[in-house]
Amino acid sequence: MMPRPMGQRIFVAGLGLALLAGAAASFGQAAGATAGSQSKPPTPGMPEARATQPKTSDTLPGLTAEQTRFFRYFDRDGDGQIGREEYRNVIVQFFESMDREHHGYVTDAEIRKSFPAVHQGEPLNPKLRMSLTQFEDFMMARFDRADSDHTGKLPPDQFKALQGMPE
Amino acid sequence: MRRKSYWTRAAAVVMAALSVPMLMIAQSVVRCDSEGPRKTCHADTRGGIALRYQYSSQGCWQGDTWGYTASTVWVSNGCKADFSLGTVPHTQAQTQSQGSSSGDVLAGVLIGALAGAAISNAVRDSNNHHDDYDDSWHDGDYDYDGYRRRVQCNSDDMGMHECRVRHIGYAEVARQYSGSPCIYGRSWGYDRNYIWVDRGCRADFWVR
Numbered sequence: 220m221m222p223r224p225m226g227q228r229i230f231v232a233g234l235g236l237a238l239l240a241g242a243a244a245s246f247g248q249a250a251g252a253t254a255g256s257q258s259k260p261p262t263p264g265m266p267e268a269r270a271t272q273p274k275t276s277d278t279l280p281g282l283t284a285e286q287t288r289f290f291r292y293f294d295r296d297g298d299g300q301i302g303r304e305e306y307r308n309v310i311v312q313f314f315e316s317m318d319r320e321h322h323g324y325v326t327d328a329e330i331r332k333s334f335p336a337v338h339q340g341e342p343l344n345p346k347l348r349m350s351l352t353q354f355e356d357f358m359m360a361r362f363d364r365a366d367s368d369h370t371g372k373l374p375p376d377q378f379k380a381l382q383g384m385p386e
Numbered sequence: 387m388r389r390k391s392y393w394t395r396a397a398a399v400v401m402a403a404l405s406v407p408m409l410m411i412a413q414s415v416v417r418c419d420s421e422g423p424r425k426t427c428h429a430d431t432r433g434g435i436a437l438r439y440q441y442s443s444q445g446c447w448q449g450d451t452w453g454y455t456a457s458t459v460w461v462s463n464g465c466k467a468d469f470s471l472g473t474v475p476h477t478q479a480q481t482q483s484q485g486s487s488s489g490d491v492l493a494g495v496l497i498g499a500l501a502g503a504a505i506s507n508a509v510r511d512s513n514n515h516h517d518d519y520d521d522s523w524h525d526g527d528y529d530y531d532g533y534r535r536r537v538q539c540n541s542d543d544m545g546m547h548e549c550r551v552r553h554i555g556y557a558e559v560a561r562q563y564s565g566s567p568c569i570y571g572r573s574w575g576y577d578r579n580y581i582w583v584d585r586g587c588r589a590d591f592w593v594r
Contacts, residue, residue, distance in 0.1 A: 295447075295561055304437075308445045315443035352439050 279375045290375055300372035303362060310358045314351050324348045418452075418459050419466030424571055429459040433472035442466040445558040451570050463558065463570040536560055539581045540588040541573070548580045557581055557593045564588035 278287045279299065293301045293309055317325045319332075327347045365373055365381035373381060415438060418427035429435065431454045440446045444464030451465040459469050539549035544566070551557075557576040559568050566586030568574045573587040581591055 295559070297561055297563070304446075304448060307437075307440055308447070311440050312443045351441065355439055 282375050282379065286375075286379065290378060293378075298372075300374050301378050302372050303359070303366075306362050306373075307355065307359065310355065311351070314354050318351075324350045325354070414471050416459060416469045416471060417467070418461045418469065420451075420461040420464060422463060424460050424462040426458045426460045428457065429454065429469065429471055430457060431459060431471060432456055435459060436470045437467050438470040439468040440466070441468075444556060447559065450559060450568060464556065535593045536590055537581070537593055538588075538590045539574075539583045540564075541566075541583040541586050542588065544584075544586045546582060546584045548582045550580050551576075551591075551593055552579055554578055554581070554593050557591045559589045560592040561590040562588070563590075 278284050279290060282290060290301070291297075293305050295305050295308075296302075314325065315321075317329050319329060325348075327345050330347075361381055362373070365377045367377070416427055416429045418425060418429075419441070435454050437446060437448070437452065442464050444451075444466075446452050446461070446465040446467050451463045452459070452461045452467065454460065454469075461467065535551070537549065537551050539547065541547050541564075554576050558570075559574070562568050564586050566573065566588075568583070568587040568589050573585040574581065574583045574589065574591075576582065576591075576593075581593070583589070
């Protein structure tokens with residue numbers, strides 16, 4: 220595969236950042252939103268689904284409370300590590316949220332529209348057209364690189380390093 | 387005439403030689419997609435299998451919405467993906483990860499510099515939204531882009547339970563708590579207005 224131009228690589232890195240922002244926002248709102256399903260009394264014989272509020276009081280070693288909440292957004296099975304499958308599912312969902320017209324790729328304009336806080340300035344690559352498979356390749360490459368011991372899972376410290384999460 | 391025939395045969399040999407590796411590549415990948423019910427695709431998985439590309443935002447979770455036998459791979463609940471068969475090829479992702487070009491280093495630095503602010507802002511914003519919406523939740527106002535809610539449904543006694551959730555278009559497991567597996571169509575599922583769980587499946591579900 221031909222290496223991508225630096226501008227595009229940087230831009231793609233921005234996608235990762237956009238993913239982080241979107242995922243964190245999604246987590247926070249989704250966790251709070253579940254209270255809504257409690258508002259209506261359950262039908263006899265069919266209980267209302269219980270709203271859930273993931274525990275946010277306990278922080279993971281090496282992570283702040285906010286980082287822990289973000290980490291747990293990915294951690295589907297709650298084993299304290301992020302697997303490739305857990306990571307992949309989140310990034311695919313966010314690709315779709317950016318690809319608003321469902322044409323199979325995202326453009327510079329779509330990304331900036333989805334995450335205006337990330338790309339307020341001039342577009343880095345106005346001609347960008349990134350497919351889902353390209354996006355998966357790039358993001359999974361970052362995962363594999365962070366997975367230095369080749370376990371297929373990232374504990375909190377590796378996950379933090381992967382995303383450049385701050386101290 | 388003889389000269390032309392020679393070149394024609396030579397071209398045919400070259401094309402045949404090229405087609406062999408292409409055919410091998412084609413045979414090493416199987417695309418399997420479902421629109422809801424389980425779909426089974428023929429695949430020789432004896433040499434190994436790995437999900438290569440996921441095309442659906444509907445989750446592909448091994449053991450829940452995709453899996454395999456020696457001769458098939460199956461998907462369900464909207465999972466769509468390419469699967470690599472045999473010895474898992476050296477993926478583009480893995481190839482890229484070996485590189486350390488200056489551009490990639492710069493990209494990493496850029497992420498590091500910006501991610502902190504973005505995450506902090508996102509979490510703070512989401513907390514603010516939570517406060518704003520605390521007393522006014524109603525269907526459709528749940529979360530990011532308004533397309534996901536998170537609810538819990540438990541088969542506490544190993545039996546069938548139905549949990550009422552309004553306006554379900556799609557659901558998937560967000561977090562499994564049970565040791566008993568949650569497998570779509572077998573131990574959990576959903577209809578328009580409820581999620582059902584069975585056989586000890588206890589989980590949070592994303593609903594949209």
